[in-house]
Amino acid sequence: MRPDSIARFRRFARAVTAEVGALDSSFLGRGRPLGAARVVNAIGAGRTDVAEIRAYLGLDSGLMSRLLRSLEEEGLLTTEPHPDDARRRVARLTEAGQREYSAYEDLSDARASALLARAPRSEELLRAMDLVALTLGGDRIAIEEADPRSEAARFCLEAYYGELARRLETGFDVKLSCDPEAEAMVRPRGTFLLAIADGLPVGCVGLKGGGGPVAEVKRLWIDPAARGFGLARRLMQAVEDAARDLSIAVLRLDTNIALPEALALYRRTGWVEIARFNDDPYPDHFFEKAL
Amino acid sequence: MRPDSIARFRRFARAVTAEVGALDSSFLGRGRPLGAARVVNAIGAGRTDVAEIRAYLGLDSGLMSRLLRSLEEEGLLTTEPHPDDARRRVARLTEAGQREYSAYEDLSDARASALLARAPRSEELLRAMDLVALTLGGDRIAIEEADPRSEAARFCLEAYYGELARRLETGFDVKLSCDPEAEAMVRPRGTFLLAIADGLPVGCVGLKGGGGPVAEVKRLWIDPAARGFGLARRLMQAVEDAARDLSIAVLRLDTNIALPEALALYRRTGWVEIARFNDDPYPDHFFEKAL
DNA sequence: TCATTTATCTGACCTTAGTCAGACAACATG
């Protein structure tokens, strides 16, 4: 009777099964079987290549073909041969199809906000959901190059500043720190990488270059819910690869003793501690790595 | 692109849908359609009345009847008329049925532990799952009378002591407090109530009586993941009802300023602050309520 | 007692999902 881990997990599984089932049956309200609705949603979400949709939904080619035809008859989509390879086909939603897709999206959104509205502490609930989602699908986090001024990048940077403000004894004010201007973190001078889980950013790292052979690694941050999956290491590896690609010979970075997990990572991965190389008020540890 | 609440919720929904689907298809490995497996599981979990199973699984009476028959032919269960009402039927698993049920349970357990094993911080993950499960199914928390020496009660009490130790400035040692002996919290002198969510305890409260007209409310605790759903209020209401049932005229309780949410609840629900009525070292606020 | 309600069972029927073999056209390659 003691609430051991497995019983707790299974209570969770029962609760979400009921919720997922309710969402599926709300889709049926639009007079279309679930399979067809899933195809509309896959195309609406940007998957146009028929083979790609088939792989994503795990459908047999015969079934897929029939579903496409029934949706075509309904006037929700059109198909045409792929311009590069006339054996393949691409599907595109018609205007009516777009409307149906929006209707499905609205149903999902409405369910989501109804549920969040009845949660007493919704931010805590969302963090819990993030953690669950990342643990279940943790191996599907992709690393992508992005503009540091993009919305996703700014979200990560704000979170990074907020965390520094909480963790540094001195607090943190980005205006007092030497905040790299965006151009220094865009090719050809540098770059900026995001870790993306299912479309949402969960981590970032910047490479600030000045055109010369030395560049600085900046703004390494991982969403708390995504920690423990080796994502920091993957981001650092990716930023090193990008630096080599940009013909950088030496990388530097600075950090603070209040971030012990970062210090440990740098020490574990071949970074060598060096003397202070800037007059930024916040860092107290400085590292270098030759590529 | 900013990860707003709805997108985060939907990432969560996608991740758990995949997990739930994988569990369902693992059930298919036992050579039986999902519908039949669900019936076996419902009966194994203690639902014997056919109408009750039908309501729980949302099945049509015709379909239910056929599923029962096919399982009966397989030798997994027997049905017989209900002793009180011969129109109703009750189903019971045979020995072979029990074995099949155990096999399904083992599959679920194995999935659960495999998943927990790959989580970097499994206790944190479990707390997140608790919060999600309780928010999704929060309206299904039942309040039941239990023995304070039962395993579920002891789990709650340990959690309660642990929380006091963390929150009171002085720490908390149950041996120094006037811990009521169990008999005082068992009928006819008192009672002990548990809040049960899907079989797992998430809260408790005790009523310590001495046979006279005055009794004390003790050990009010709610699992952190279950806070915010008005459960404390429900438990207090239930304990007041139980006290009336035991012919108690006056209730008392003591608490500590470090537990402001409890103080606020008592003040909101008709409790009147009174002078200290014991020499327990931990409490610093004392309340009374006439029934 | 008799009509009504309730719970299950039965047979007929339908939709959805999914499999499989073969057809066909477009590509790829020697």
Add this chain to the structure above:
DNA sequence: CATGTTGTCTGACTAAGGTCAGATAAATGA
């Protein structure tokens, strides 16, 4: 250009889930 491969389509088929209209038997209430 002949050959094999790839991606889609078609038709035939099956299993599973689900609906509906009685049939039956037991319980209930006037």
